Amino acid sequence: MDALQVGPFALPWARVQVALALLALLGVAEVLARKVDRRLSPWAQGAILVGLLGARLGFVLENASVYARDPLSVLYVWQGGFDPWWGILAGGGYTLMTLPKHLWRYALGAALVAGLVAGVLFTRQGRAGEVRLPAITLTTLGGTQVNLESFRGKPVVLNAWATWCPPCRRELPMMVRLAQENPEVRFAFVSQGEGPLVVKNFLEERGLSPEWVLLDPETQLAQALGVQGLPTTFFFDREGRLVARHLGELSEALLLGYLRALR
DSSP states (O other): OOEEEETTEEEEHHHHHHHHHHHHHHHHHHHHHHHTOTTHHHHHHHHHHHHHHHHHHHHHHHTHHHHHHOGGGGGOGGGOOOOHHHHHHHHHHHHHHHSOGGGHHHHHHHHHHHHHHHHHHHTTSOOGGGOBOOOOEEEETTSOEEEGGGGTTSOEEEEEEOTTOHHHHHHHHHHHHHHHHOTTSEEEEEEESOOHHHHHHHHHHHTOOOSOEEEETTOHHHHHHTOOSSSEEEEEOTTSBEEEEEESOOOHHHHHHHHHHHO
16 A cells, blocks of 8 residues: 545555654643643654654755755655654754653653554555566557566566656656666656557657656556556566555655665
């Protein structure tokens, strides 16, 4: 399960998981504030804010060379890119500096409840290694039929996208560039529910020429892999086992991280 479906919207499950865990932290802290010490309520709000800032800053520093090329992309938080360990360190440091020692155990208790909520929700996600590269046949822009199983032998990145999807349009140029820079990985851009003329015109307008553009007018890929929203990107190893999947727009830093996991 990639996402929580809310009407036409698909919310990435990882983000829902984090949001619910942080809400649990706030809830427990509020109860403790009423029963133990009122300072625990503003502590929880501050710890969450500092933790999120620390998680983002840590991720940016780890990928400084990428963000240096486009400093404004540091602000594109909707693309993701948070390191939880940096966030925990930042939140923990804030706790040590702002709460007196006799309240630390209550802060730790609230944090453990949040961790428990996150752990319980994590079990809802399927195990990636159980999913295989689907044996479905798609068509290139030139009309040649291609079975995805023939891609085994190299790591594979499958990007499910559509020309009408704004985040797909934003991330595609970056993904095509990284595909050209990483020839040891096969990138396939699978258009969902569209015909060859629409896709071809879009690519020509944008000056893009990816090696593998596949047409999936009947959305076979979405059905085989349970795509809940676009764009969704799948990462398979050389044996065709799913290593990771990402719902939503990818930043260059995140994509590079996924590629490292494939090697």
